[in-house]
Amino acid sequence: xxxxxxxxxxxxxxxxxxxxxxxxxxxxxxxxxxxxxxxxxxxxxxxxxxx
Amino acid sequence: xxxxxxxxxxxxxxxxxxxxxxxxxxxxxxxxxxxxxxxxxxxxxxxxxxxxxxxxxxxxxxxxxxxxxxxxxxxxxxxxxxxxxxxxxxxxxxxxxxxxxxxxxxxxxxxxxxxxxxxxxxxxxxxxxxxxxxxxxxxxxxxxxxxxxxxxxxxxxxxxxxxxxxxxxxxxxxxxxxxxxxxxxxxxxxxxxxxxxxxxxxxxxxxxxxxx
Numbered sequence: 162x163x164x165x166x167x168x169x170x171x172x173x174x175x176x177x178x179x180x181x182x183x184x185x186x187x188x189x190x191x192x193x194x195x196x197x198x199x200x201x202x203x204x205x206x207x208x209x210x211x212x
Numbered sequence: 213x214x215x216x217x218x219x220x221x222x223x224x225x226x227x228x229x230x231x232x233x234x235x236x237x238x239x240x241x242x243x244x245x246x247x248x249x250x251x252x253x254x255x256x257x258x259x260x261x262x263x264x265x266x267x268x269x270x271x272x273x274x275x276x277x278x279x280x281x282x283x284x285x286x287x288x289x290x291x292x293x294x295x296x297x298x299x300x301x302x303x304x305x306x307x308x309x310x311x312x313x314x315x316x317x318x319x320x321x322x323x324x325x326x327x328x329x330x331x332x333x334x335x336x337x338x339x340x341x342x343x344x345x346x347x348x349x350x351x352x353x354x355x356x357x358x359x360x361x362x363x364x365x366x367x368x369x370x371x372x373x374x375x376x377x378x379x380x381x382x383x384x385x386x387x388x389x390x391x392x393x394x395x396x397x398x399x400x401x402x403x404x405x406x407x408x409x410x411x412x413x414x415x416x417x418x419x420x421x422x423x424x
Contacts, residue, residue: 172252
């Protein structure tokens with residue numbers, strides 16, 4: 162059986178691209194959501210106004 | 213905690229690569245292409261774990277109607293699809309030099325492809341329903357029904373004549389794997405589980421932010 166390193170590199174390379182791409186997608190999405198004005202407020206205790 | 217999980221996953225993956233390419237010996241019959249196993253097998257085991265959590269979250273959501281369970285199911289499904297896709301692609305690349313073909317309609321391959329399609333459908337369904345309560349309910353039903361396919365995938369090599377080899381680590385009886393190869397596989401399995409836990413924690417947090 163020949164070494165077949167090209168197949169090994171292709172499998173690991175594609176998996177690395179997929180996993181790294183998903184990690185970046187999550188990081189971008191989290192940044193976009195936390196940058197929203199409303200999102201920052203949602204972490205605080207809501208302001209209650211008395212009528 | 214999530215950051216710690218991320219670093220542990222990164223260290224685990226480095227250890228996995230070192231174990232798979234440095235510690236584990238060259239397999240006698242297949243040669244170096246067998247090293248794809250350290251990616252292929254942990255990927256499918258992680259996918260099983262993910263879809264098992266989809267089942268758990270779906271049942272718990274239908275029982276309690278707490279949105280947290282729906283977030284768990286949805287997040288686990290997305291990551292499960294990612295790992296199933298990696299399983300199929302890496303298996304296909306492994307199949308070409310060993311079986312002489314990228315793809316064959318073998319029972320294991322076909323049932324895994326169906327598993328992928330079911331959970332892609334699950335995610336598409338979630339995107340089609342606007343009402344959060346209805347979305348959670350419909351998705352939970354698909355999440356429960358979809359889990360029926362998990363044992364079919366796993367036992368397909370036993371139930372039908374298949375080109376794919378039978379189970380060697382989750383099969384009955386002691387594993388015939390060489391201890392060095394088994395250890396490299398275990399290290400990669402742990403690394404993939406840590407990576408899954410990290411992705412899941414981040415994805416659930418994003419789902420929570422999306423609902424605010």
